[in-house]
Amino acid sequence: MSASTTSAPSPLARFAAWLPAVPDRRVRVIAWLNFIGNVVIIATGGAVRLTGSGLGCPTWPLCTADSLVPVPGMEEGYHKYIEFGNRLMSPVLGILALLLLVLIWRMRQERRDLFTLSWIVMGGILAQAVVGGITVWTGLNPFIVGFHYVASLTLVCITAVLLWRVYSPTGPRQRVVPTWYLILTHVATLAMAVSVIFGVLTTGAGPHSGDDDVLRRNGFDATILEHIHAWPGYVLFALTLVLAIAAWRQKLPTLRWVVLLLAVELVQIAVGLYQARNGLPPLAVGIHMVLASLTAAAMVSVVLSLKQPTKTLTAQA
Numbered sequence: 001m002s003a004s005t006t007s008a009p010s011p012l013a014r015f016a017a018w019l020p021a022v023p024d025r026r027v028r029v030i031a032w033l034n035f036i037g038n039v040v041i042i043a044t045g046g047a048v049r050l051t052g053s054g055l056g057c058p059t060w061p062l063c064t065a066d067s068l069v070p071v072p073g074m075e076e077g078y079h080k081y082i083e084f085g086n087r088l089m090s091p092v093l094g095i096l097a098l099l100l101l102v103l104i105w106r107m108r109q110e111r112r113d114l115f116t117l118s119w120i121v122m123g124g125i126l127a128q129a130v131v132g133g134i135t136v137w138t139g140l141n142p143f144i145v146g147f148h149y150v151a152s153l154t155l156v157c158i159t160a161v162l163l164w165r166v167y168s169p170t171g172p173r174q175r176v177v178p179t180w181y182l183i184l185t186h187v188a189t190l191a192m193a194v195s196v197i198f199g200v201l202t203t204g205a206g207p208h209s210g211d212d213d214v215l216r217r218n219g220f221d222a223t224i225l226e227h228i229h230a231w232p233g234y235v236l237f238a239l240t241l242v243l244a245i246a247a248w249r250q251k252l253p254t255l256r257w258v259v260l261l262l263a264v265e266l267v268q269i270a271v272g273l274y275q276a277r278n279g280l281p282p283l284a285v286g287i288h289m290v291l292a293s294l295t296a297a298a299m300v301s302v303v304l305s306l307k308q309p310t311k312t313l314t315a316q317a
């Protein structure tokens with residue numbers, strides 16, 4: 001008499017089977033957390049700079065020469081805690097990026113777009129941590145600080161693309177807007193990029209150096225840069241308004257994203273005018289920084305909505 005036996009699957013095999021084969025709720029939640037986390041680190045980085053806490057931990061990767069965390073005997077005050085709190089965001093983002101990679105692992109062949117984007121997010125987080133260290137080593141060089149912000153904003157855009165892809169089916173895509181609309185959208189994107197660059201230069205010339213003892217600025221005239229920064233911002237708003245009206249009149253699928261972009265721009269312009277006319281209050285400057293990243297993310301959504309999956313259009317026909 002013979003009995004057939006089947007061995008139980010190994011824990012690794014059970015874990016592999018648990019991983020999603022298609023983007024499900026688990027993937028969407030972690031993708032959202034990656035996006036939100038990269039926006040939050042812009043807010044915490046802004047808090048470090050605008051409270052003068054940039055050198056609260058005077059070295060990197062340790063907080064002091066002998067300790068990873070703030071210790072008694074350091075300079076009194078809250079600066080070290082604000083700076084160290086921002087540093088803690090990097091491992092949090094690293095964990096979120098790793099979770100995303102793990103969840104997408106099983107579908108890495110079918111969804112190479114998500115797998116590639118996940119690796120880019122992970123690499124970006126690691127690179128950002130190093131740039132943060134260079135910022136400390138260079139005594140808050142305004143150009144390095146500016147690059148640090150632009151890199152963070154770029155990560156927000158990449159995670160926005162990732163979010164979009166998570167919710168989109170695979171397969172070829174085709175343009176669903178007129179050629180002139182496509183060109184106008186890319187011109188608006190260029191205007192936004194120019195505004196961001198000059199905004200970073202304006203901040204680097206302004207009073208918020210990141211530490212009360214750091215007087216080095218980038219040497220440009222902040223008043224002139226303030227106006228140059230605003231001009232492409234107004235061009236962006238005007239172009240977005242044209243895009244919104246055209247999308248509404250022609251019933252284009254870009255409408256909801258352009259309206260979202262327009263709303264964020266209105267708030268951004270209001271905050272920008274307020275901070276410029278009230279001596280650059282730190283809270284307003286911080287809000288302006290975060291809104292810039294959300295504006296960029298909304299613009300990414302507008303650009304991605306210029307094309308729709310072919311299978312979706314076929315089903316709707």
